[in-house]
Amino acid sequence: MLEDRLLIWKLNRGNRQVLRHIYEKYKDRLVTLAAALLNNKTDAEDVVHDVFVSFINSAEKFRLTGSLNGYLATCVANNARNKNKAKYQQKNVPLDQAQTIASDSNSPDFQAIFGEQMCKLTWSLTELPYEQREVIMLHLYSRMKFKAIAKSQGVSINTIQGRYRYGITKLRTLLNSEVKK
Amino acid sequence: MKPAENINNLIKKLNLKASTELDQKVHNEISKILAESEKTKSAPSKLNTWRIIMTNKITKLAAAAVIIIAVVFGITVLDKSVTPAYAIEQTISAISSMRYVHTRYFDASHEDVTKECWIEMDDTGQLKNVRINWAEWITGEQIVVWNKDKTEMWNPKRNRLSVFNDKIYTARILQMANKANPRLYVERLHERQSKGEVKIEVEEPSNKSEPIVVTSTGLGENINRYVLFVDQATKLVTHLEWYQSEDDVYKYQGVTEFFDYNVPIDAKMFTLYDEIPTDAQIDDAKTHDIGLEQGDLTDKEMAVKVVQEFIESLIAKDYTRVGLICGGIPPGKVEKGWGRFNVVRLVSIGEPVPSSKVNKVYPKTVNVSCTFEFEKDGRIIQKLHYFYVGTVIGNRQNWTIYGEGRDTKSQEEFDRRTKKEEVKK
Numbered sequence: 161m162l163e164d165r166l167l168i169w170k171l172n173r174g175n176r177q178v179l180r181h182i183y184e185k186y187k188d189r190l191v192t193l194a195a196a197l198l199n200n201k202t203d204a205e206d207v208v209h210d211v212f213v214s215f216i217n218s219a220e221k222f223r224l225t226g227s228l229n230g231y232l233a234t235c236v237a238n239n240a241r242n243k244n245k246a247k248y249q250q251k252n253v254p255l256d257q258a259q260t261i262a263s264d265s266n267s268p269d270f271q272a273i274f275g276e277q278m279c280k281l282t283w284s285l286t287e288l289p290y291e292q293r294e295v296i297m298l299h300l301y302s303r304m305k306f307k308a309i310a311k312s313q314g315v316s317i318n319t320i321q322g323r324y325r326y327g328i329t330k331l332r333t334l335l336n337s338e339v340k341k
Numbered sequence: 342m343k344p345a346e347n348i349n350n351l352i353k354k355l356n357l358k359a360s361t362e363l364d365q366k367v368h369n370e371i372s373k374i375l376a377e378s379e380k381t382k383s384a385p386s387k388l389n390t391w392r393i394i395m396t397n398k399i400t401k402l403a404a405a406a407v408i409i410i411a412v413v414f415g416i417t418v419l420d421k422s423v424t425p426a427y428a429i430e431q432t433i434s435a436i437s438s439m440r441y442v443h444t445r446y447f448d449a450s451h452e453d454v455t456k457e458c459w460i461e462m463d464d465t466g467q468l469k470n471v472r473i474n475w476a477e478w479i480t481g482e483q484i485v486v487w488n489k490d491k492t493e494m495w496n497p498k499r500n501r502l503s504v505f506n507d508k509i510y511t512a513r514i515l516q517m518a519n520k521a522n523p524r525l526y527v528e529r530l531h532e533r534q535s536k537g538e539v540k541i542e543v544e545e546p547s548n549k550s551e552p553i554v555v556t557s558t559g560l561g562e563n564i565n566r567y568v569l570f571v572d573q574a575t576k577l578v579t580h581l582e583w584y585q586s587e588d589d590v591y592k593y594q595g596v597t598e599f600f601d602y603n604v605p606i607d608a609k610m611f612t613l614y615d616e617i618p619t620d621a622q623i624d625d626a627k628t629h630d631i632g633l634e635q636g637d638l639t640d641k642e643m644a645v646k647v648v649q650e651f652i653e654s655l656i657a658k659d660y661t662r663v664g665l666i667c668g669g670i671p672p673g674k675v676e677k678g679w680g681r682f683n684v685v686r687l688v689s690i691g692e693p694v695p696s697s698k699v700n701k702v703y704p705k706t707v708n709v710s711c712t713f714e715f716e717k718d719g720r721i722i723q724k725l726h727y728f729y730v731g732t733v734i735g736n737r738q739n740w741t742i743y744g745e746g747r748d749t750k751s752q753e754e755f756d757r758r759t760k761k762e763e764v765k766k
Contacts (some may be wrong), residue, residue, distance in 0.1 A: 226452030
């Protein structure tokens with residue numbers, strides 16, 4: 161938090177070099193978030209690219225009111241939603257494609273222990289309705305509060321909490337079932 | 342079934358790496374922006390002239406001579422004229438003429454503004470006008486404006502503007518306003534530094550566009566940490582972050598932003614009459630009597646009396662008096678709420694117990710239980726109800742009911758909280 165505020169401070173004062181620092185700090189998290197929302201890494205990278213280009217161009221006027229992480233995650237989610245609307249919705253993603261989200265982890269131990277579970281999770285995420293997936297990822301992965309998510313999407317906090325509850329219940333059921341072959 | 346926390350943990354562990362293509366594309370964009378900003382900073386014609394001059398041999402020799410002289414001169418005077426490092430006194434001096442300031446406080450628990458404050462001071466540095474807007478999650482978007490003669494408190498949920506002059510409330514508002522006053526922060530910091538109560542660390546970046554970061558860590562009982570960001574050009578504080586020490590770890594608690602130093606604040610900001618809806622209820626303590634007068638009764642006797650008269654007025658269907666006892670609620674509104682209970686008998690009133698809601702504004706609050714009977718569909722039903730009773734803001738001689746419900750917090754909890762607040766202070 162302190163680091164982010166300092167970065168934005170520098171940015172507002174004309175130090176554009178901090179844009180590289182911000183990108184390096186958040187790129188992987190944002191690509192993961194976008195990939196989980198879009199089920200496709202190429203599209204995810206396009207979204208993150210667009211978000212950063214827009215951020216870079218408006219950097220001078222940018223004013224941080226909440227967390228930078230939350231701000232960028234919201235931008236990614238909004239862009240991903242637009243992209244999703246524009247594209248044909250892929251409802252059933254083949255398991256091997258869904259695997260790409262989980263398979264980039266660096267640690268071999270991590271893969272050995274969590275590999276199967278992560279594959280199952282990413283497949284299960286693709287099975288959720290988009291809106292539920294979005295809330296779950298923004299809340300659990302990007303650590304955004306329900307209120308902030310509701311505000312960014314222009315819906316009530318109850319709607320967001322409802323989507324989250326339904327999503328988690330479905331996710332739990334899917335995780336307990338067999339992985340679709 | 343997997344526990345929910347397993348899902349949380351799994352999701353948190355999702356990790357995709359951005360590709361080198363993406364890295365390259367974004368870094369190229371950043372380079373473009375950097376190049377553009379460099380272009381706007383430099384003047385090409387001047388550069389060209391500079392290059393022409395510097396290609397001349399005589400100029401080169403002259404420049405070398407100038408550099409040598411400058412270096413020798415620099416070394417000789419270095420001991421005498423070291424560039425002065427930043428000291429808190431510089432901020433105190435810069436801030437001393439402050440008349441207006443606008444602040445925003447963000448609590449770590451919420452992303453939106455928690456509290457926004459506008460302060461105007463007189464020539465002697467005393468608070469003249471204060472306005473505080475609270476977030477919805479704290480007080481339901483309450484707004485308070487204060488000056489030494491009166492306080493206006495707007496409660497949007499109750500659609501009600503209360504106007505009063507109350508010493509206790511004034512003390513509370515002044516305490517809050519002082520917390521938002523950057524001058525007091527730095528003066529207090531300086532005082533604590535001179536007493537050896539805090540360790541101050543200053544980071545002064547060579548790049549003048551970056552802020553000076555002053556970190557103050559308490560050394561005594563109050564070991565909290567405050568981080569001030571000071572603008573290098575103006576020496577004014579722009580941000581203040583505070584951290585609380587928990588288990589030897591400094592946890593971020595919140596940040597106050599200070600801006601619009603000495604930008605005059607419109608006088609309209611310090612009165613709420615023009616802002617509130619036309620149908621809002623206005624209670625002016627000077628003209629509108631609220632609650633019951635205590636007289637010679639003790640606090641406990643008075644609390645019991647308030648509840649007793651409340652029930653008796655309900656039995657008599659005197660909704661004007663019920664409204665008066667309940668903090669000035671209009672009779673129509675009282676009838677809508679309490680009128681549906683056909684209260685017929687007061688059974689008993691319990692011993693008033695100190696409430697956990699006691700605070701600086703409501704210092705004498707007690708929770709009083711009461712059993713009464715009401716009639717419904719020809720049947721008599723007994724009901725146990727709890728009331729919060731305390732003194733009226735703006736007229737502390739009077740007591741009123743200002744809330745309902747059982748105070749479930751134990752006395753121990755109340756004591757613990759009070760002690761914690763004292764330690765914080």
